[in-house]
Amino acid sequence: MSGAVPVAVVTGASRGIGKRLCVDLAAAGWDVVCAARSAAGSPGKLPGSVEETAALVEAAGRRALPIALDVGSESSCAAMAEQVQREWGRCDLLVNNAALAPPRPALDDTIKRWRTAVDVNLNGPFYLSWHFGRRMRAAGAGRIVNVSSQAADLPEFGRASYTATKRGLEGLTEALGHDLKGSVAVNCIRIDFPIWTEGFDATLPDDFDTTGFEDPVVMSDALLWLVAQPLEVTARILKLTEMRKAGWIRPATPYVRGG
Secondary structure, three states: OOOOOOEEEEEOOOOHHHHHHHHHHHHOOOEEEEEEOOEOOEOOOOOOOHHHHHHHHHHOOOOEEEEEOOOOOHHHHHHHHHHHHHHHOOOOEEEEOOOOOOOOOHHHOOHHHHHHHHHHHHHHHHHHHHHHHHHHHHHOOEEEEEEEEHHHHOHHHOOHHHHHHHHHHHHHHHHHHHHOOOOEEEEEEEEOOOEOOHHHHHOOOOOOOOOOOEOOHHHHHHHHHHHOOOOOOOOOEEEHHHHHHOOOOOOOOEOOOOO
């Protein structure tokens, strides 16, 4: 990472894990593109916007570029890649973090919500990998990190679109890691213990016990460890529990509301 300041693009950056990743990347010396659907001009149902996250990045002393992004739209992904290249001239790290987890059983839900989940959770990461990965390959180096879930191996989770798309995302990680080996490292972090986020919390029953949920900072540990590895480390599905056993992320860190 010598020379020019590295640039990271993080999706799902308006709140939760994405917001925390942006702030911690900035603290580690990265300029950050904060991308999400929730922006000042198009607020979501939950608090948070890309502009608010960008302000935190700038408070950490780094440049921030807030972009309103429909990750399920190929044209929106292409436009963002063009904007980042035009304004900042590079992208060294793409973090595909944005995701939806519709809480209903698939056959009790709508086809539209199935399609939306597939567009956001699987098509979106491919669109962004296609547009940014080709630029990274041309530049000679880059990293793509996908965010998956233990739900990929838990059909009993009860959210079929989430299980199917996360399993697909892990397969996409391995395939792109093979395709881009030697120039772009493509890896996946699988969240295999509960991390508190506003989005996940909003889908849970009011009486759901979140005592065991951890703080999103553990994902920052995992990401910063991963991007420090050589490009030869690629096509890996890294589970947080295994990273903790190896000492690569901090011990269990309970989430504290308002903390």
